[in-house]
Each structure stands twice: as structure tokens, then as C-alpha cells.
Amino acid sequence: MAEVKLMKGNEVLAEAAIRCGCDAYYGYPITPQSEVMETLMLRKPWEETGMVVLQAESELASINMVYGAAACGKKAMTSSSSPGISLMQEGLTYLAGAELPCLVIDVVRGGPGLGTIQPAQSDYFQATKGGGHGDYHLIVLAPASVQEMNDFVGLGFDLAFKYRNPAMILADGVIGQMMEKVQLSEYKPRWTQEEIDKMSDNWALTGKKAHRSHNTVTSLELDSYKQEVFNHKLQEKYKLMEENDVLFEEIQCEDAEYIFVAYGSASRICQKAVQLCREKGIKVGILRPITLYPFPKKEIARLSKQVKGILTVEMSAGQMVEDVRLNVANNIPVEHYGRFGGVIPTPEEIVEALEKQIIGA
Amino acid sequence: MTEEIIIAGFGGQGVLSMGKILAYSGIMQDQEVAWMPSYGPEMRGGTANVTVILSDERISSPILTKYDTAIVLNQQSMDKFESMVKPGGTLIYDPNGITHEPTRKDINIYKIEGTAIAAEQGNPKVFNMIVLGGFLKVKPIVKLDNVEKGLQKSLPPRHHKMIPMNIEAIQTGMKSVEVVNQL
Amino acid sequence: MSVELKDIIKEENLVYKKTPVLTDNVMHYCPGCSHGVVHKIIAEVIEEMGIQDKTIGVSPVGCSVLAYNYLDIDWAEAAHGRAPAVATGISRVHPDRYVFTYQGDGDLASIGCGEIMHACNRGENIVVIFINNAIYGMTGGQMAPTTLLGQVTATTPYGRDAKLNGFPMKLTELLAQLDGTCYVTRQSVHTPANVRKAKAAIRKAFENTRKDKGTSFVEIVSTCNSGWKVTPVEANKWMVENMFPKYPLGDIKDI
Numbered sequence: 001m002a003e004v005k006l007m008k009g010n011e012v013l014a015e016a017a018i019r020c021g022c023d024a025y026y027g028y029p030i031t032p033q034s035e036v037m038e039t040l041m042l043r044k045p046w047e048e049t050g051m052v053v054l055q056a057e058s059e060l061a062s063i064n065m066v067y068g069a070a071a072c073g074k075k076a077m078t079s080s081s082s083p084g085i086s087l088m089q090e091g092l093t094y095l096a097g098a099e100l101p102c103l104v105i106d107v108v109r110g111g112p113g114l115g116t117i118q119p120a121q122s123d124y125f126q127a128t129k130g131g132g133h134g135d136y137h138l139i140v141l142a143p144a145s146v147q148e149m150n151d152f153v154g155l156g157f158d159l160a161f162k163y164r165n166p167a168m169i170l171a172d173g174v175i176g177q178m179m180e181k182v183q184l185s186e187y188k189p190r191w192t193q194e195e196i197d198k199m200s201d202n203w204a205l206t207g208k209k210a211h212r213s214h215n216t217v218t219s220l221e222l223d224s225y226k227q228e229v230f231n232h233k234l235q236e237k238y239k240l241m242e243e244n245d246v247l248f249e250e251i252q253c254e255d256a257e258y259i260f261v262a263y264g265s266a267s268r269i270c271q272k273a274v275q276l277c278r279e280k281g282i283k284v285g286i287l288r289p290i291t292l293y294p295f296p297k298k299e300i301a302r303l304s305k306q307v308k309g310i311l312t313v314e315m316s317a318g319q320m321v322e323d324v325r326l327n328v329a330n331n332i333p334v335e336h337y338g339r340f341g342g343v344i345p346t347p348e349e350i351v352e353a354l355e356k357q358i359i360g361a
Numbered sequence: 362m363t364e365e366i367i368i369a370g371f372g373g374q375g376v377l378s379m380g381k382i383l384a385y386s387g388i389m390q391d392q393e394v395a396w397m398p399s400y401g402p403e404m405r406g407g408t409a410n411v412t413v414i415l416s417d418e419r420i421s422s423p424i425l426t427k428y429d430t431a432i433v434l435n436q437q438s439m440d441k442f443e444s445m446v447k448p449g450g451t452l453i454y455d456p457n458g459i460t461h462e463p464t465r466k467d468i469n470i471y472k473i474e475g476t477a478i479a480a481e482q483g484n485p486k487v488f489n490m491i492v493l494g495g496f497l498k499v500k501p502i503v504k505l506d507n508v509e510k511g512l513q514k515s516l517p518p519r520h521h522k523m524i525p526m527n528i529e530a531i532q533t534g535m536k537s538v539e540v541v542n543q544l
Numbered sequence: 545m546s547v548e549l550k551d552i553i554k555e556e557n558l559v560y561k562k563t564p565v566l567t568d569n570v571m572h573y574c575p576g577c578s579h580g581v582v583h584k585i586i587a588e589v590i591e592e593m594g595i596q597d598k599t600i601g602v603s604p605v606g607c608s609v610l611a612y613n614y615l616d617i618d619w620a621e622a623a624h625g626r627a628p629a630v631a632t633g634i635s636r637v638h639p640d641r642y643v644f645t646y647q648g649d650g651d652l653a654s655i656g657c658g659e660i661m662h663a664c665n666r667g668e669n670i671v672v673i674f675i676n677n678a679i680y681g682m683t684g685g686q687m688a689p690t691t692l693l694g695q696v697t698a699t700t701p702y703g704r705d706a707k708l709n710g711f712p713m714k715l716t717e718l719l720a721q722l723d724g725t726c727y728v729t730r731q732s733v734h735t736p737a738n739v740r741k742a743k744a745a746i747r748k749a750f751e752n753t754r755k756d757k758g759t760s761f762v763e764i765v766s767t768c769n770s771g772w773k774v775t776p777v778e779a780n781k782w783m784v785e786n787m788f789p790k791y792p793l794g795d796i797k798d799i
Binding site: 023024026052054056057058060061062064065066067068069070071072074076090091094098205206207208209210213214215216217218219220 | 595596597598599600602609610612616617618619620621622623626629630631632633634635636637638641642658659661662
């Protein structure tokens, strides 16, 4: 069994990247996630696994470097925080449009603008609704522990390659800066060029092979009718994600009369709020979406028939609550409680919000 | 068992590393642990604090407003965290630089002369271990041999020769902690 | 006895053959445009060096956005200005490949100024082909950073005014200052002699990649008769008279 360690979420992201056979990391420093690249530079994986690590001149450059490496069928990734992710939106829509797999990590901080460096969840819309221009989605994973920071790096790459679509880990400063017990993944070797050729011969750039016509990685299609056909194909892909790859966790929902819907750090704080509620005799559970896209629509619908009310708890002014409201299948109150701009809600505040906004309303 | 602790003081007092050693000690006895620091510009020379949670169960929130124990190492932290100790909980402080002594009567209060003892011994580096010793005397949530294993894990090998000195400081701290208010 | 066509079309009479690295697709470029010639000489260099299976091109946003239809090599299409970053990403995971970007003046010298500076400064082992025709071709003839003072474009209808628009940008000279570039040159393709020189420059650039020497940068001062609103012949004349004084041909750096 692998060794149990005490590590920071951000450091674990770096370690997990090396261990899952990542080929290249391109990044630009920004608080609160700079430890990802710092850890990689200290670890020198190019000597160990051959993984490339490069500090780019901007987030614009780093996401386009990811585009270049991903176009070669390689496992490429970057990490940043909210303002940097805003800059990357151009690259992300090109990656989605060219159907390139890659992994992008957003350790979210409060905005808008330069905002604060403290934790927030106000990038939900940007992450799950596309973010850049055009009809597309990223696969979005929301870790709630340092262990999941480890696990979702490999999972993110797996899903990205399964669908040839960019995947994002949407974390925040709490998970990034916190240390917890973690069992690191076993080392997986990087793919050999032969393995890449076998998987991606019809699209990845290697230099033109004699047996095939040249590969072009592009998101350009000047014929509108062909562009529409391509967009239908993307939509089919998103439908498959919704059918096959929704991930969520239910915590104490069996007997729940109310539920919190919360992801990432907020779901952790809600667990404390559930304890406090149950001490008072209020039966509360948590639905924790793990994939924010595809969103656990069916589970929201099912639980909405069981409970008397839903409170979404987010470190934002209310973003995920829209998806929850869209999917309830019963006439129950769905309210939002949030602290934002880098302020983290306390368990006591959440209990009070449930009592005021849902139970007492 | 779940113990929710805040350790707070000045940057440079070893607040974060004390928390880390405590967390590693918890891992050595198969507990769940979380270590959540404050971060950002406030770390630069100002106050530093870290929440450490040890538990036999899955840990819920790393963000708390009520603590089982507060370890307080300067006046600003006393002002902020005395009120956040749960009724019946524990406050441990180093009186060095404290101008307003804690006043609550519904919690256990202990003091540990960490700064003074470390200065006496001419080794200010072990200050945080003396304080940790004081805490472990009052709340023996981790065994000393697990602390030793925790030190081995959290310190780079080149510093392992300092482990005996750290253990000694913890033992000194255990002997030096004084009761201020006991329920 | 008359000579029939079939007697002429024989292998031994062949004096010119299109390189197979150029596809048979009909190019969309305007008659008189320099792109076609530059495409051809890049294709010939790739063929002559025998590196078709090891070359990866990065095409830009601009008239040459569809370059991947014309050169039979693997291509990545980049976002506007980002080709040097994309090429970096490729080259770093495929250090043994010949990676080149093909960029216009708007793409390279305006929106992609940051990316080209830093790729050159890192000395990425790539080739950059820079087509400078002093105008935005694809979007319909707007001002480029390299547009000359007084030059009329769609967005400088009264001529480029330094007070309003700043000065023509000599980015190539700037890039030569960076330690990461090993070869910086300015060429043109308006006469057969110049085509031969430009081809030799491109060949040298790709040879530098083989030797892992760093970034090779080849500017081609080019015409855009459609954007300039003149005939192809007049365009060549205008280029010689107006662009060459500002953008003189020749090697700027070769180490």
C-alpha cells in the first residue's frame, strides 16, 4: 500500500501530475496556487519521468502551450487562479473546438477583477457554462479534500481523453492551502510514442506518416453547415457525459428532511453544519456534486421529491443555485446562502440560514 | 475523539510548523488530520495562525469559529481567539507580551513560559516545542513516541539530528505548564 | 514532320516538377500575393531536407489561416497571435521535430507581440516565418504595426499618422537583440534572385533546428496588392520603393 503523507492540496496536484504520467505542465505564477509549479520545479520530473515543466510568460501563453502539447496527443496541463483562468478562456474555447484533451486547474479566489487572494467559488459559471465563446463545455471536477486533489488529476486526464475534451479541476484556496492526510497514486509511466500513435493516429501531430494523410488540429470551419454538424457532434458528446459520467456524493440523505447542495470547501463546512443541525434535531443531509459539469440533475430531481426544502451553500453570490432550481421536480423552496469576495461561511451561519430561509419561511 | 485546535501568534514563532508536527503525530496514530493556515499578505511579518484538527472520524469543516483548544502566543491572538474557545474548552498561552490576561471563567486556562524558558536555555528555536509540550501535558491527544515519529516525517533528514533536542523541549514544556483557571 | 505534344511530355524533358510536399489544392490567395511563393519554397526545403515526416507547422489567424490545406505536413491552427506559444508546447514535447510558425504582421507583431518576444527570448528550437506586408489582409486592409507612415489603409484612410498611430514597427531588429535568437534575417520573394535567397535563408533556419541552435527568424517583406489596391506589378514596385528603405533586406544576426 502506498505511503500516507501530510501534504498541501497544491503540492499534491503537482505530485499527482508526475505520478499519473503527465507529459507537460505549462504555467504562470498566481496566488493561491503558485506551489503547484514551485513543487514541480523542485521535483525536476524531467529527470525522473521526462515530464516537461515550463514557466510561461503569461496565462495566455501557458494555455496555448498546453494546446500545442495536447495537439500532439500528449497529457498536458496547466494550473492557475481566477484572473489567470479568465485570460485562458480564449485557449480553452480553441481546445474545446479542436477537441483536444487537457487538464486545467483553477484554484479559485474571490473576484471580480483583481479581487482578493482569499478562497471563493465564484468561478462556477465560467467553469461550467463554457467560459469562452461558442457552444461548448468543460468537464468540471470539484474536489473537497486533499485526497481528491490527488485522485482527480488522474481522473481528469482519463475523462479528458475519453471525450477528447478539456477537463477542469475547480478547487479553491481552502483545498489548495490546506494539508490533510493523502495516499498518493502509484506511478504510471508516461505513454510511449507508440502508445500515443495507437490511440490518436488519426488526429495527433507527430510529423506526417507515410500511411496516412496529414493531420490538422484546428477549430476553423468556414462552411456554416459543416460547423453546425460539428456542433451537433459536440452536443452528442455532452449528452454522453451526462449519461455516463456524473459523479456526486450523498451525505446523510437517507432520512433527511432538508438538504444542503454544496461542492468543494463549502460542502466540508456544510458537514459541520449538518452535525450542528442534527444536534438540534433537524434532519439535514448534503448532496455534493463532484462533477459540476455534467451536473447531477437526476439526483436533484429525486431528492427534491423527498425533502421539504433545499439550501445551496456557495462561496459566491449564487451561481450553482440556478442549476439546482432548474432541476427540482417538486414545488419546494430552493434558496441560496453564500459568503463571497474571499469570505468563508461559518457552520453556524449556515444553520441559521437554513432555519430562516427554508424552515421558518 | 475530535480535537479542533487553533494555534496563533506572530510569523516566525513556529506556529505553522508546530501545527504540522501535531498533525503528523496524529497520522502516526492512524487519525484523520487537517491543517489549515491563514495565508496571504497577512503572513508577511504579521500574525500567523493555523487550524489543526485531529479526529478518529472523517473531518468536516477545516474552517471553524469554535475551538476545543486555542494556543495563543501574542496579544492580538488573545484578543481574537479567547472568545472562540468552546465553553469547557482550553486556552493555553505564553504570557510573554500579553498585556491583558484572559478573563473567561467557563474554560480551562493554562500558561506556559515558552519564550522565557527558551531564552534561559539559550535556544529560541525550540520555543514552539516547549509550547507544544505544555499543550500535550494538558491534552495528551497524541503519544510522545508518535510525536517523535511525526518529527521524523515532517523534518527533512538533514535535520533529524535535532529531534532529541525537540523531544527534550517538549518534555520541558510538559513540566512547565501552569494552571491559571481550572473548571 | 510535326512534333506532337505526347513527344514533348516525357520524363527526360521534364524541367520543373511541383514538390509533393505541396498539395494539389487550389490556393485561395489573390493573384500577385507573396504567400504562394513562400509556401512553395518552404515545401521545397522540407522535401530537400527529407523531413516531411518530422515537420509540424503552426498556422496563424490571417490570410494564411488555411496554410494547412496547401502543405502536406501535420499542422496545428493557433489562435490569433499565439502560434509561438503553440509551437513551444509542441517543440517541448517533440524536441526532435522541426516545428515552425507561419505568421503575418498583425498576428506576430501586434496581437502576438508577447508570445513571439518570449519564444525568441527562451530560444525555442523553432523556425518563425514572418510575412510582413504592412497591412491586415484577411480582415480587409486595416493598419498593421508595420504599416508605413502616410500609408492609406481601411483604418488609416488619411494615411498613417505617427501622432495618432505610432510608428512602423521594426520587430525583427528588436528580436535580433534577444539572446535566444540564433539567426534573424529579412528577405523578399519579388524576383527569382530574391526567391533563391529567401529559400536559402529558410533552409538555413531549418538546419539550425537540426543543430538545436535556438530560434531562427525569417521575415519576408511581402506584397498585398489587394490590400494596397494596386496591380501586382505596381505592388512589387511600391514595395521596393517604400518598404525596403524602412525594412532593408539582409541578415541581421547569424551566429
